[in-house]
Amino acid sequence: MKTVALAVTDGMLHFELALACEVFGADMTGMADPWYRLSVCGSSAVQFGRFRLEPDHGLDHLPSADTVIVPGWADVDQDPPAGLIDAVRAAHEAGARLVSLCTGAFVLAAAGLLDGKRATTHWAHTRELTQRYPGVTVDPDVLYVDNGTVLTSAGKAAAMDLCLHLVRLDHGASVANALARKLVVPPHRDGGQAQFVTTPVPAPSNHPLAELFPWVIERLDRPLTVEDLARRARMSSRHLGRHFKSVTGTTPLQWLLTQRIRHAQELLETTDDTVDTIALATGMGTAATLRRHFNRTVGVPPDAYRRTFRARTRPASTDDGQHRTP
Structure with missing residues (x-):
């Protein structure tokens, strides 16, 4: 899982986006070689909050990544852009590991990737996710859910837990713990813990x-x-x-x-x-x-x-x- 692509569009939550960049774009020289190659993929310049981000690649780059991460989606009342849904679905069909942080689960659900699967999102939006996507088994009481090739996390700090879980899967506990120390965060919280x-x-x-x-x-x-x-x-x-x-x-x-x-x-x-x-x-x-x-x-x-x-x-x-x- 050497290449990680962030799928971004207007309306993404900047905390989850920055968190993923910090983890997968970290300098781990001497600890893990090779580390991840991180890219930001979007159809155009992205506006999130007061910030503007220029992607490295278009959304058509997602299927070439080993892992695709969808950060939190700000307005869950609106359907995600069709281009983003299609690109995420294409990445999954190409064999990429799909990961949503916080309300990014709404994007994966819209792409049909959570049908018949257990998933989670920020506790404040679990009811909405359940109502809009009845084919998804939504668990409101966990930090993250690992379905193998599709993973979802709850909100904010739980997104960090899932990112460190990915590092632990790919590089082992020693490297994940070293990164956690560098970021000054707890090295491991089990996904089954309560969200709050x-x-x-x-x-x-x-x-x-x-x-x-x-x-x-x-x-x-x-x-x-x-x-x-x-x-x-x-x-x-x-x-x-x-x-x-x-x-x-x-x-x-x-x-x-x-x-x-x-x-x-x-x-x-x-x-x-x-x-x-x-x-x-x-x-x-x-x-x-x-x-x-x-x-x-x-x-x-x-x-x-x-x-x-x-x-x-x-x-x-x-x-x-x-x-x-x-």
């Missing part, structure tokens, strides 16, 4: 779990329980669960499992440790347990994941001897 939580998410250093998170990350090799976390946070298990839901949108155990899987991904990418060793280092206990959770979460077994992402970062060894993954 019952209370505003506080600043990173100003909530009851601020000291707990790094403490847990340093102890992923240990068999931590909810009671262990509650004891460290000096609160009851029930109180801890409420804070986790408020801050992360998920439960303590699900959050902990996500951190373990993330750590396993990095170890698979950056070390020659066996699956048994990585299972111990991530607190999974056994290779069988790691394989079960990893396969269910990531979609492939650990050894297949290693082969895929290690091959992208260095030539395969002809004699890996004792380091061969069981």
Whole structure:
């Protein structure tokens, strides 16, 4: 997925457009080679808000891209331009991976690419998407949906989550985490998390779990329980669960499992440790347990994941001897 094309037209939301440019146009020299080749495609100069953008190519360039991203569409009450719909549909037919950010889902739906599929968009527009496109299964309660070749995200920050998810798919967890650090954003929020939580998410250093998170990350090799976390946070298990839901949108155990899987991904990418060793280092206990959770979460077994992402970062060894993954 080396080439990324942004499909733009008048009325696009500038936040999602700029976000995609920042991720896929980033300078990742030394971290991922090759990085993406980013182009902006539109039929003419694009006006969005107070800004004006001159595309690199016309919309007819979309079918030649590996990934096509449709940023947020400002006026969801109006049908997207026919030229944009046709170009997006042609790109999909040519085998491109189609991605919508926020209300860009309305463009994919208008092109018929979401029929029979699960999708999401900004929570304020999920009802409208459902009513206008009844063939789409709209999920209003998730950050993003990955259907393989067609992906959709909720609004604003969730668009960043989906973009980092794409980087993780293409380049691995280590590169995605490095980019997240560069952009000063959370490295991973699972797509199944809720779009919004019952209370505003506080600043990173100003909530009851601020000291707990790094403490847990340093102890992923240990068999931590909810009671262990509650004891460290000096609160009851029930109180801890409420804070986790408020801050992360998920439960303590699900959050902990996500951190373990993330750590396993990095170890698979950056070390020659066996699956048994990585299972111990991530607190999974056994290779069988790691394989079960990893396969269910990531979609492939650990050894297949290693082969895929290690091959992208260095030539395969002809004699890996004792380091061969069981």
